[in-house]
Amino acid sequence: MADMKRAADLLQSWDRILILSHRSPDGDTLGCASALSRALLALGKSVQFRCADPVPKNMAYLFAGIEYGDFEPERIVTVDVADKALLGALEPLGERVDLAIDHHGTHRPFAREIWVDDTAGAACQMIYKLVQVMGVEITPEIADCLYTGISTDTGCFRYSNASPETHRIAASLLECGARAAEINRAMFETKSRAAVELLKHVYGDMEFYHDGRCAVLCLTRALLEETGAGESELTGVSSFVRQVEGVLIGLTLQERGENEYKVSMRSNAPASAQAVCARFGGGGHKFAAGCTIHAPLEEAKAQIVAACGEALKAF
Ligand SMILES: [Mn+2]
Numbered sequence: 180m181a182d183m184k185r186a187a188d189l190l191q192s193w194d195r196i197l198i199l200s201h202r203s204p205d206g207d208t209l210g211c212a213s214a215l216s217r218a219l220l221a222l223g224k225s226v227q228f229r230c231a232d233p234v235p236k237n238m239a240y241l242f243a244g245i246e247y248g249d250f251e252p253e254r255i256v257t258v259d260v261a262d263k264a265l266l267g268a269l270e271p272l273g274e275r276v277d278l279a280i281d282h283h284g285t286h287r288p289f290a291r292e293i294w295v296d297d298t299a300g301a302a303c304q305m306i307y308k309l310v311q312v313m314g315v316e317i318t319p320e321i322a323d324c325l326y327t328g329i330s331t332d333t334g335c336f337r338y339s340n341a342s343p344e345t346h347r348i349a350a351s352l353l354e355c356g357a358r359a360a361e362i363n364r365a366m367f368e369t370k371s372r373a374a375v376e377l378l379k380h381v382y383g384d385m386e387f388y389h390d391g392r393c394a395v396l397c398l399t400r401a402l403l404e405e406t407g408a409g410e411s412e413l414t415g416v417s418s419f420v421r422q423v424e425g426v427l428i429g430l431t432l433q434e435r436g437e438n439e440y441k442v443s444m445r446s447n448a449p450a451s452a453q454a455v456c457a458r459f460g461g462g463g464h465k466f467a468a469g470c471t472i473h474a475p476l477e478e479a480k481a482q483i484v485a486a487c488g489e490a491l492k493a494f
Pocket residue numbers: 207208259282301302332
């Protein structure tokens with residue numbers, strides 16, 4: 180297991196580096212990728228970035244002004260990727276990863292060198308330190324990228340993963356010029372019309388189980404098509420399900436393919452979303468985890484609801 184110093188030494192000795200984010204990219208994996216890209220470019224390295232899924236429109240600013248090179252990569256680095264399966268269509272590259280930087284306690288090793296810190300509220304906290312150890316100045320652009328990842332992974336500093344250190348790093352990023360108010364408005368307040376259409380259904384279609392301690396929302400392809408909602412509209416919907424009073428586990432079942440449902444689960448203490456998702460081969464963090472179930476909708480729902488019921492028996 181590598182540490183920050185080792186990760187910094189490796190990156191400083193490498194060139195022609197390809198950075199990979201996880202599929203369905205969020206603010207943390209993209210904030211890491213964009214901040215690390217900027218830092219490596221500042222060190223004069225050739226850098227590329229790839230992700231199996233497109234960067235959500237509202238996060239395009241993370242990559243503004245970055246000039247990626249056209250070359251054959253020599254080294255591959257993943258950021259915030261807990262499992263090579265999470266590379267999505269880029270999973271074949273998972274065999275060739277030189278360095279994985281991640282903050283998931285459930286990290287399944289796939290890279291030659293691994294730096295995992297599961298005390299970090301966001302992988303961007305790790306990149307914040309790494310960039311400085313590499314001797315790169317935190318520019319306002321890098322500060323925006325890192326702040327975005329930290330803010331989004333902590334639900335705008337509301338979740339228990341926002342530690343004193345998280346707040347200290349965020350404060351220092353503000354001093355470096357991060358546009359916190361603007362970023363938080365874009366990430367948490369601004370809703371597209373498609374998101375509003377989707378929310379109408381979220382309110383209407385939520386189902387409750389186990390004495391109202393488990394809330395479930397099914398997002399079928401038909402519903403997503405009808406509302407025009409895409410991946411960026413879906414971000415936040417799963418945490419929304421958990422916000423109902425009395426709910427300990429909230430989850431969404433999103434239709435991904437024929438008899439394939441992606442579960443995004445959020446829990447409130449003491450319930451562990453991670454423990455439930457692990458039973459289906461998934462992973463994540465204690466209060467935010469995911470898994471995939473291969474079954475028709477009603478069966479997938481019955482399976483996951485039953486597993487939630489098992490977990491809730493303890494409380
Ligand atoms: Mn993360």
